[in-house]
Amino acid sequence: MKEKVIGRPAGLYAEFPRKGGAAPTATHYCPGCGHGILHKLIGEAMGDLGIQDRTVMISPVGCAVFAYYYFDCGNLQVAHGRAPAVGTGVSRALDHAVVISYQGDGDLASIGLNETIQAANRGEKIAVFFVNNTVYGMTGGQMAPTTLIGEKTVTCPTGRDPRYAGYPMHMCELLSSLQAPVFIERVSVSDIAHIRKARKAVRKALEIQRDGKGYAFVEVLSTCPTNLKQDAEASTRFVNEQMEKEFPLGNFRDRSEETEPLCRNVSDFTKEAIDKAFNLDTEASPDAVEDPAFGQVLIKAAGFGGQGVLSLGLIIAKAACRAQRHVSWYPSYGPEQRGGTANCSVVISGSAIGSPVVYESNILIAMNRPSLEKFALDVKPGGVILYDSTIGEYDIPEGVRGIAVPAMEIACKTKAEKAANTVMLGVLKELGVTKLPADAFTEALAENFAGKQKLIDINKKVLEAGAQWVRDNL
């Protein structure tokens, strides 16, 4: 390995025109800042590993917001703290990419802590370089999550007091509690001896990306003479003596040897593949025909969650579709589904449907008393109410035909306790009130349980039992 640290690494531009200004080879960083050193180490490794063509560098918000001035690779600049999420997006879209997320302590450990932990936990193929200098730089020297106890910043002017501001965050230790990361190490760029070790860690993190093995995290203890109001010597001493005491250097994990490369699937954009995913060759409904004379049939089905009223409505909708009618189905949704009553609206029409929501129905199917009480008064004159006979006595509104169907009883007799909804379907089929042909119901039932022959058979039996009840009793 080269011992020389000074000199232009291949991964950095020779000049920085994106920066502008009179000094095309000078960075925007303050004298004595550690960012420049880390830039060189990353640039050098990128060049040596020959990965620049496939590298995407993500610049954060903070002093390194302009990292893209310097790195000779694809560059993104992103929102504060969101770099690991952006990196996830890049990596998922571009499986071959080497993704680098370069972040400071406020960005990574404060506003972006969730993104940091979650990307690490997913084991995203990203190298994260975390510059910890215990202070917000670009924003003007505020307290960072890594500010030491007693350390003064502009927002803890008398020193960080853990009773009010908590304790320094240890990111390497925190991430070490996760399973997925491949590599975690804390290094320092305070002086030459430290920089040599840092170079190795940087290189390792990028090798892991080159090989597509997963998440690598390198925390870099760094100097900030400007905001910590130190000269060069004091800032080096601060890192070596005070920061290292709080943030011990060393490798926390290296599973690079035993980790296999992770290759993601190749996207299929062909029409054939999408058609197949939706079974377009086997599952198709005929298109509706315009037939204004048909008018509209408005149906409401309601009952307890679990009584199958939503699927009852859906099978009616499928039957209507088979009969080439315009149709819509609209359920009550959310918490209602998980307790209490559920209901759905079905509109069958000879022409285009306006509102899919049924307020006044022609047909109400009520599987329990609360549903019957809630919707019975909204049934139009001349309409029909089917309700389960276990509901007991109920005063059906005038001008409406009420039919108490022993749906649960019939279902039980047919040894299909849960299929009371299918009994109701059979009653509807036989009554003809939906104006749909009887065979449309049978076909819709088969379509609904497609591929599950046992369920089709039992439900057909129940459907016919419902129809038979109508013939015997009405």
Next chain:
Amino acid sequence: MVTQLVKGNTAVVIGALYAGCDCYFGYPITPASEILHEASSYFPMLGRKFVQAESEEAAINMVYGGASAGHRVMTASSGPGISLKQEGISYLAGAELPCVIVDIMRAGPGLGNIGPEQADYNQIVKGGGHGNYKNIVLAPNSVQEMCDLTLKAFELSFKYRNPAVVLADGVLGQMVEPLKFPTSAVQPQIDTSWAVAATPQTRRNLITSIFLDFEQLEGFNNKLQEKYELIEQQEVAYEEYMMADADIVLVSYGISSRICRSAVEQARKKGIRVGLFRPVTLFPFPEKELFKLAQTGDRTFICVEMSNGQMREDVLLATRCMRPVELVNRLGGNLITFDQVMQKIEEVAKGGSI
């Protein structure tokens, strides 16, 4: 052409898959969750990429990453989740990144409830995040359009390098209708002139929204405004129903426009000359068309929307307050009823209003 009975939220995923969408990044929220559910099964089935993000912010920033790569990517959410995404949407607009965001609106403010509302109009159509930007906004009113306009949203977002939003509501997301499947599938290409695709020819590219120089940022902002003007000139879409001789014009989008259509038919039977003007694009808003309607004849406009009149403000601006613009609305998760619209139509027809 194949037809299937499909749920609105599923139709969004179908549209996205035929549009060549490569990555889906999302977070669960009712009533948009089925989009996430369907994406989690269909995207991997086709080798495409799906991530359930840790938060709405993370999801929109994953979109930023995938879009930067030049791929077709999307996310979906509902009101509160969209509010959280606004930071990311501003960055996407600022970095001129194409992507599709679907908003299945629910009732607010705050946690509100999961019933349908159309009260995200302002936060989607007017921006919502910081800065002088606009989203392209498409408003479907059927399951068919949930699919078709998702496809269209991808097309427009790439044409203009701008985020495009499909703005729907809880009813459209949850309802089932027949869907005619798309007859072709887009084979997406990466535009190497701007994308950062981890390739030699895109190595020099940079995606950013930062301009330190004030003049430069003003210039960029002006360039954005020119783009929006171009979109206004070229992409306005609307639908008219029985408008030829209408004295009363219902202006309505999304699910509310479906209820209006029924009301128009009923009112016509009673001899009242009512028509429906439905904006399909909310940005660009069909301003010129509404202005023309306001200039000719003594029309009364009735805005029908599930909000406190957020779209009505744009109708007032478009018609320059030359004609009365009434409002029929419901809030809090309640749907506008047919009777409510009929009552207002009859009131206006009798001259009892204004």
